[in-house]
Amino acid sequence: MKIKLLLFVALAVNLSVIAQNEELKQAPDNMSAETVFNNYIKAIGGKDVLIDVITVKFNADVTIEGLPMSLTAEIKLMEPNNESVEMYAEGMGVISRQKFDGEAGYIEQQGVKTNLTEEQINSKKGKHSIFPELYPGDSELFFEGITSLKGKDAYKVKVVHGENITYKYYDTESNLLVRAEMESKSQGKSTMEISDYKGVNEILFPYKQKIMAGMQVITMSYTNITINEGVTEEDFK
Known part of the structure; x- marks a missing residue:
């Protein structure tokens, strides 16, 4: 049995775009990609709170359609871009892992x-894994307009970082990220739906992807999210 390992997140921002044919609605004249990002940052907790987050550990129940097996995952992130993902199968222990230590x-x-x-x-260098909207760096941001997702309006933002492009969608009422559409040579096309935001230490995190x-x-259904504890540099080796 071989399971393809996909990384969530906040992590979706380092992939390339899936072109979409859609009808965009007119947005307010003063709306920009930077404004969408700033509103999202405020909605999930605010800059002053987010900049103090150095590490995050996620535990999740994982369901893969068509696979009759109980899976769990442990994901660890450390600023700026260290990533660790380990997948476990019941009775088998670790069945896959992915590590990146920044280099x-x-x-x-x-x-x-x-x-x-x-x-x-x-694709992983030069970006922040935990809150990429807080650190756009040298990425180019383009506000595409307003589109409809499942009957609700969402701001559409195009993020270009080198050769990597991502379309990200933010609910116009809550300002929360609800969808990302991606494509890469290594992993192909993918779409991520993001939902079920809950508070952890004054910060909203999505508990379902x-x-x-x-x-x-x-x-991915997250069962526990821990901030600034339980993660060390050795976890990324």
Whole structure:
């Protein structure tokens, strides 16, 4: 059994775009991508609170459609871009892991380790894994307009970082990120639906993410989120 490892998040911002044919609505004249980002930052807790977050640990129940097996995941992030994802199967222990320490990393599945490619490494460098909207850096931001998602309006923002492009959608009422559409040479096309925001230490985090990549559908339901504890540099080796 081989399971393709997909990383969530906040992490979706380092992939490339899926072009969409859609009819955009007129937005207020003073609306911009920077305004959408700033409103999102305020909605989830505010800049003064977010900048104090150095590490986050996520525990999740994982469901893969068509796979009759109980899976869990432990995801650890450390500023600026260290990432660790470990997937567990009931009765089998760790079945896959992905590590990135800011300079290099690897993917290991069922004992077979493969180093990250130069493309994968470059896509992770120069970005922040935890709150990318807080640190746009040298990314180019484009406000596309307002579109409709499941009957609700959402601001559409295009983020360009080098060769990587992502479309991100923010609910116009709550200002929360609700969807991201992505494509990469290494992982192909994928869509992430983001929902069920809950407060953790004065910060709103999404507790559910549904990732659709080709015929594969993965649902991550987070059971626990821990801020600034339980993560060390050794976790990314």
